[in-house]
Amino acid sequence: MLFFSFYKSLVGKEITVELKNDLSITGLLQSVDQFLNIKLKDIKVNEEDKYPYMISVKNCFIRGSVVRYVHLPAEDVDVETLQDHSRLEAREQKKQNKQHQEQKSSTATTATTSTTV
Amino acid sequence: MSSGLGDEVDKKLIVVLRDGRKFIGIMRTFDQFANIVLQDTIERIYVGDCYSDKNLGLFFIRGDNVVILGEIDPDKEVQEKKLKKVSWEEITKAAALEKIKKEEEEQLKRRVMTESGLTIDSILNIDDF
Numbered sequence: 001m002l003f004f005s006f007y008k009s010l011v012g013k014e015i016t017v018e019l020k021n022d023l024s025i026t027g028l029l030q031s032v033d034q035f036l037n038i039k040l041k042d043i044k045v046n047e048e049d050k051y052p053y054m055i056s057v058k059n060c061f062i063r064g065s066v067v068r069y070v071h072l073p074a075e076d077v078d079v080e081t082l083q084d085h086s087r088l089e090a091r092e093q094k095k096q097n098k099q100h101q102e103q104k105s106s107t108a109t110t111a112t113t114s115t116t117v
Numbered sequence: 118m119s120s121g122l123g124d125e126v127d128k129k130l131i132v133v134l135r136d137g138r139k140f141i142g143i144m145r146t147f148d149q150f151a152n153i154v155l156q157d158t159i160e161r162i163y164v165g166d167c168y169s170d171k172n173l174g175l176f177f178i179r180g181d182n183v184v185i186l187g188e189i190d191p192d193k194e195v196q197e198k199k200l201k202k203v204s205w206e207e208i209t210k211a212a213a214l215e216k217i218k219k220e221e222e223e224q225l226k227r228r229v230m231t232e233s234g235l236t237i238d239s240i241l242n243i244d245d246f
Contacts, residue, residue: 021137052163053161060185061151
């Protein structure tokens with residue numbers, strides 16, 4: 001979910017998306033969803049003459065699974081917030097794991113006591 | 118905010134698939150996997166400055182094959198008219214020739230790479246893209 005929120009903070013900015021078929025597209029980030037599908041506005045294709053089918057396209061939807069890289073504008077990325085959030089996420093995950101394990105062990109002990117009774 | 122395809126419904130789209138094929142049609146239905154139904158679909162092949170179309174009708178496209186859904190902009194479509202429309206037979210012939218040429222290039226590249234001790238190709242081929 002972290003990168004979903006991160007991408008949401010970049011909406012409206014100009015990004016370049018490089019796809020797994022080597023096509024790379026620059027455009028304004030219009031929206032993203034939980035699969036990191038990307039919608040771009042006013043696109044420009046690098047090496048346009050190699051990809052004639054993109055001439056008539058202005059807005060496009062890129063399936064998240066075909067993205068290789070996303071080039072981001074460095075000045076719009078708040079590295080500190082990103083790091084803070086990833087630490088927070090890691091901590092929460094740890095906490096959840098711990099709770100899960102405690103629950104498991106407590107049910108295991110009750111199970112054993114009931115069998116002895 | 119959510120990036121659904123809702124805005125694209127009933128619009129003319131070009132759909133690029135993972136094997137490089139391009140379909141143009143009116144999108145009627147979609148879901149969260151980008152499975153889509155295209156109406157009045159044509160397949161379009163481009164080779165160099167030429168292109169050709171073939172009518173195919175109604176299509177359901179499974180989402181995992183989709184690379185891009187491009188909205189066709191009427192203003193920009195005019196620019197495409199610079200390309201020459203040729204017959205389907207001509208374009209398939211030209212496409213086959215181009216494919217052979219590309220394969221030869223690929224083989225040459227592979228040979229040079231194996232000669233210098235690189236076998237990256239085998240890794241690249243796993244993801245048949």
